[in-house]
Amino acid sequence: MGNPMIKVEHVSKEYRLGVIGQKIRRDRADGILQDGQTLPELYEGRMNEKGMLMALSDISFEVETGETLGIIGLNGAGKSTLLKLITKITRPSAGRILLNGHVASMIEIGTGFHPELTGRENIYLNGAILGMSMREIERKLEDIIEFSECRMFIDTPVKRYSSGMYLKLGFAVAAYLDAEVVIMDEVLSVGDAAFQNKCIQKIREISESGRTILFVSHNMNTIRSLCSRCLVLDQGKLQFDGDVESAVQRYLAVGLSMDSARDLEHQRRAFHKTQNMAHMTYIDLFGRTVFEMGEVLRFRLCFRVQRTLEGLCLRSGVWSADGSAVAIGFARIADTREGENEVQICMDISRLLPGKYRLELLLVEMDDNGRMVKQDAFRNAAAFEVALPKNRPVYQACNRDWGYVELPMSVEQG
Amino acid sequence: MNGNDKWMYCIESRKGKLELGFRSLWQYRGLVYLFARRDFTSRYRQTFLGPLWMFLNPLLTTVVFTVVFGNMAKFPTMDSVASENIAVPAFLFYMIGNILWGYFANTVKDVSKTLTANVRIMGKVYYPRLASPVASAFSNQMTMAVRLSLFACFLVGGVVCGRVSVRITWTVLLLPLLILQLMLLSLGVGLIISVLTVKYRDVGFMVDFCLQLWLYMTPVVYGLRLVPEKWIGLYMLNPVAPVMTTARCLCFGGGYFHIVPALWSWAATLLLFLAGVLLFNRAEKNFVDVI
Numbered sequence: 279m280g281n282p283m284i285k286v287e288h289v290s291k292e293y294r295l296g297v298i299g300q301k302i303r304r305d306r307a308d309g310i311l312q313d314g315q316t317l318p319e320l321y322e323g324r325m326n327e328k329g330m331l332m333a334l335s336d337i338s339f340e341v342e343t344g345e346t347l348g349i350i351g352l353n354g355a356g357k358s359t360l361l362k363l364i365t366k367i368t369r370p371s372a373g374r375i376l377l378n379g380h381v382a383s384m385i386e387i388g389t390g391f392h393p394e395l396t397g398r399e400n401i402y403l404n405g406a407i408l409g410m411s412m413r414e415i416e417r418k419l420e421d422i423i424e425f426s427e428c429r430m431f432i433d434t435p436v437k438r439y440s441s442g443m444y445l446k447l448g449f450a451v452a453a454y455l456d457a458e459v460v461i462m463d464e465v466l467s468v469g470d471a472a473f474q475n476k477c478i479q480k481i482r483e484i485s486e487s488g489r490t491i492l493f494v495s496h497n498m499n500t501i502r503s504l505c506s507r508c509l510v511l512d513q514g515k516l517q518f519d520g521d522v523e524s525a526v527q528r529y530l531a532v533g534l535s536m537d538s539a540r541d542l543e544h545q546r547r548a549f550h551k552t553q554n555m556a557h558m559t560y561i562d563l564f565g566r567t568v569f570e571m572g573e574v575l576r577f578r579l580c581f582r583v584q585r586t587l588e589g590l591c592l593r594s595g596v597w598s599a600d601g602s603a604v605a606i607g608f609a610r611i612a613d614t615r616e617g618e619n620e621v622q623i624c625m626d627i628s629r630l631l632p633g634k635y636r637l638e639l640l641l642v643e644m645d646d647n648g649r650m651v652k653q654d655a656f657r658n659a660a661a662f663e664v665a666l667p668k669n670r671p672v673y674q675a676c677n678r679d680w681g682y683v684e685l686p687m688s689v690e691q692g
Numbered sequence: 693m694n695g696n697d698k699w700m701y702c703i704e705s706r707k708g709k710l711e712l713g714f715r716s717l718w719q720y721r722g723l724v725y726l727f728a729r730r731d732f733t734s735r736y737r738q739t740f741l742g743p744l745w746m747f748l749n750p751l752l753t754t755v756v757f758t759v760v761f762g763n764m765a766k767f768p769t770m771d772s773v774a775s776e777n778i779a780v781p782a783f784l785f786y787m788i789g790n791i792l793w794g795y796f797a798n799t800v801k802d803v804s805k806t807l808t809a810n811v812r813i814m815g816k817v818y819y820p821r822l823a824s825p826v827a828s829a830f831s832n833q834m835t836m837a838v839r840l841s842l843f844a845c846f847l848v849g850g851v852v853c854g855r856v857s858v859r860i861t862w863t864v865l866l867l868p869l870l871i872l873q874l875m876l877l878s879l880g881v882g883l884i885i886s887v888l889t890v891k892y893r894d895v896g897f898m899v900d901f902c903l904q905l906w907l908y909m910t911p912v913v914y915g916l917r918l919v920p921e922k923w924i925g926l927y928m929l930n931p932v933a934p935v936m937t938t939a940r941c942l943c944f945g946g947g948y949f950h951i952v953p954a955l956w957s958w959a960a961t962l963l964l965f966l967a968g969v970l971l972f973n974r975a976e977k978n979f980v981d982v983i
Contacts, residue, residue, distance in 0.1 A: 285699070293981060362980075366818040369705050369977045376699040383817060390813045394734040403730060406723035407817055415722075435737075 282378065283459060283490045284341040284364065289373035291359050292330035333359045334514045336373070343378070343458075346481075346491040348505035348522060350498075350529045355511040357494050361461055364492070379458025379490070382408055384465045387448035393437035397428055397447055400436050404451045418454045425480070426450035427473070446473060453480045460484060463494045478504065498526050498601055527599065538563040540660065547655060556590060556641040556653040557582045559618075561660055570667045571632065571684075575625045577660070580618065581641060587614050589644035590653075594625060599634035599661075604682040610644075627664065629684045631676050636661045712966075713973050716820040723819060727827030732834045746838045750791055757786040757913055767914035771937045771948035780858060780944050784850065787843050788943055789912040789936055795836040795871075796878045796932060797903045802828035803882025804899055807890055807979055814980060821976040822969065825883060829875050836871070847943065859945030870939050873958060876965040877931060883968030887975040911936050916948050928953035931960040 334356045341347050349357050363370050365383045390407045391400045401422055405415040423429050426447045428439070436444060449465060465477070481504055485491055495501055501508060501522060508525035510518040518528045539562040560580035569575060583590070594607045607625050627635075639659040642650045666673055673684075717724070736742050761767045762782035769785040803825040807814070810824050851860060888895040907913070910932045919927050928934055934953040941947035 362815075363703065366703060367815060368980045369703065371705055373705070375703040377701040377703070378699055381818075390817065392730055392734060394737045395730060399730075403726045406720070406726045407813070407819055409720070409819065410722075412722040412725075 281343040282340050283343040283345075284378070284492075285376040286337055286339050286360075286364075287374050287376070289334060289337045289360075289363060289370045289375060290332060291334040291356075291363060291368075292371045293333050294330055332514050334363075334370075337511075337516050338373075339509060339516065339519055341490055341492070343490055344485070344488045345507060346485045346493060346505045348501040348508035348525065349492060349494045349511065350496070350501060350508060350525065351511035351517075354513075356514045357511055358463060360511070361463055361492065361494065364459075365461060377459070380409065381459045381461060382452070382455040382457035383461040384449070384452035384455075384463070387445050387452065387465055391436050391444065391448065394435055396435055397426075397432040397439070398423075400447070401451055404448065405454075408452060408455055409457065410455065414456065422450045422454050425453060425476075442470070442473075449477060453477070453484070457489075459490045459492065461492045464496070498529070501526065538565045538567050542656065542659065554653045555584045555587060555643065556614075558639065558641060558654050558656065558659070561639070563660060563662065567661065568663045568665050569627065570665050571630065571670060571673070572628045572667060575627045575662065577623050577625075578620065579623055579639070580620050581654070582618055583614050583616060585616050587643055589646075590614050591642050591644055591650075592621075592623065593640040593642055594623070595638035595640075596627065596630070597636050597638055598682055599636065602682070604630070604635065627662075629686070630664045631680060631682055631684055632664050632666045632673055633676075633682065634661065634663050635682075711973050712969055713820055713822055717822050717826065720820050720823050724823045724827045724830065727823060728830035728834065731828060731831035743838075746835055747842050750787065750794060750839050750842070753794075754783065754787045754790050757790060758782050761913045762786065768917040769915045771911065771916040771940060780940070780947075781850065784843070784847060784858075784944075785915070785940065786913070787846065788940060791836060791839045791843060792870075792874060792936060792939055793907060793910065793912045793932075794839075795832055796874050797907070798835075799829050799832045799875065799878035800882045800885070800903060801899060802832065803879055804885035804889060804896065806882075807886045807975075808893075808896070811980065822972065825879060825886070825972070829879050833871070833875065840867075858943075860943075861945045863942040863945065866942050867939065870935055870942070873961050874932075874935055877935075877961040880961065880964030880966070880968035883972040884964070887968075887971045890975055890979045906930075906932070909933075928956070931957040931964075933957075 337356075337360065349360065351357050361383065362368050364375055364377075365381050390404050392403060395403065398419075401419060402412070402415055405418075405422075406412070410418075423432055426443075426449075428443050428447050428450075431439065431443065436447070439447070452465070462481070478500065481491065481493075485504070491504075493501070493505055505522050507520065508518075508522045509516060510525050510528045518525050539560070541560055542558045543560070558579065558581045560578075562578040564576060564578065579592070590611045592609050592611055594609075596604045596606070598604050609623070611619075611621055636658050637660045638655075638657055640655045641653040643653055644650055666676075736745055739745065741748065762769065762785075769780055769782045806824040806828065807821075814821065814824075847858070847860065851858060885895055885899060909927075909930055911919070916924070916933075916937055928950075934950075934957040937948040938954055941949045
């Protein structure tokens, strides 16, 4: 057992909904909602008895010194709240966090830059905000300027910087922090590809110097390449804590079912609209979730429409389990009638390489001008797996680098 | 893995603990300096007259005060109720009052806005929150220092030319003590207001009005002589009033000074300052959620 650096013990954080200081109706848990309105499903089941929203509930984990811990989760899962607690920006409602070193955060690059001051002056200011002493900044000033690639403009007010330069300078300051724990929230959306690589390199260096890093990102590949362990947060709860690959799979599978049939009536939607004309209710893959390469996917889809829709179409996207869009299918649904409808869909997935995929389903209505209006959407309507056929051993070694689709190819001689 | 002694820091929900937080503020003294310098230097960037505004501002106000309150309203510019042997010229009288009051009022205003004005950055990074208000007090002090040097020029110039019948004595050297008091007082008042503004923005709207009222309750635009003798005791409960009269007494080598109001004023200053800091540190922990 190594040296623990951070210990989070049963931490919860609640937020009040609605306008503070104005009367909140105590009899309704959801003070801000008008009659008949419902809470977005993302937050369903996260209200406690006092009518407070639980942004985090009962989180516990430990981080060892020198670990690079990834934190992933959908928007609103509580990642940023967790970081705000660890950096003391706000206090937990319950539980406690124990730390064995200074925490420095790169929560938003370039926060605290003053537009009227020059780049150099802002390095001092930002460094001091992040907890560096004046002497420390002076010592690192040259390195920071070098890293930021902004030397030419260093004595120009930052209000004249391009947004890329602004972010580069911000990252450069944060990269030279000396704290034992460094917290990074989506910092790698900075600059062009070359600069991003430089940043990743820098983060590796920080990590190799034995410091602890908490890293939040939506980019699974960065998480894979940087982190040694990963947490998955979902709806304020710690869903998974363990190795990176399983965590990534877990994250991508949030709400992903491997059942062959699924009731969609009350499931979480990818978007919200109070009055949608069409509503998917049921999907049935006829008892199958594993297909061999070369097979086609057939499924039964039930949906309800408010009135007869002329131009109702189904858009069906295939996504790989690691989060890349692979392919798309599109078909018009003829003959819808008011009320319940049932259609059978056939989708040719025969060219997909072995691996796990999920199906995204969208009901869209095409109006007379060819404009699409989204009616109902599921990010994860169903999941399926393509298995390796016995007669195609060449795909045995298939991995991510091969892509997802096999293109028909033949040799023509003559 | 049990026991807290192994851990350096503990972040808990506990809200009640009162801390002054001066130690962490000292660790971040570089930040206070940079904040103060930022406020000070960025204020006059991209202006045509630049730092000249620092002089122009009090000069113009002083001229207005001299004309309106001195020449038109004919307020007395004397503090001492007893027999007076020093005739302080109205211009100098208004100038020193104006500079000191300007410092006090501006600091109260700036400090009361710190939490609301810095919420964006405070929601992203942690640093001792007290650094922001203390820095605004210092940056205003830099402005005041420049203005005071202008005042010194007028004072010395007047004495040398023999136009003015004031004495410059060693007591002038005690002025920094009053400036310190003014700083603590304005911080205290400003911090209390800033805590209240977090929850109720109404307080922010009241600040300007209250400061105006406070100005008229303080001997800035008139000498203490205007106040009837039987009310002096009550009048001096205003902690800024003794500061003003004492400051003029120190600068002009004579005027109104009594030890009781001066001590009372210091006591009130320290009390307000401590209350402000404690309240601020308590509110600071969760204000990001509320604001």
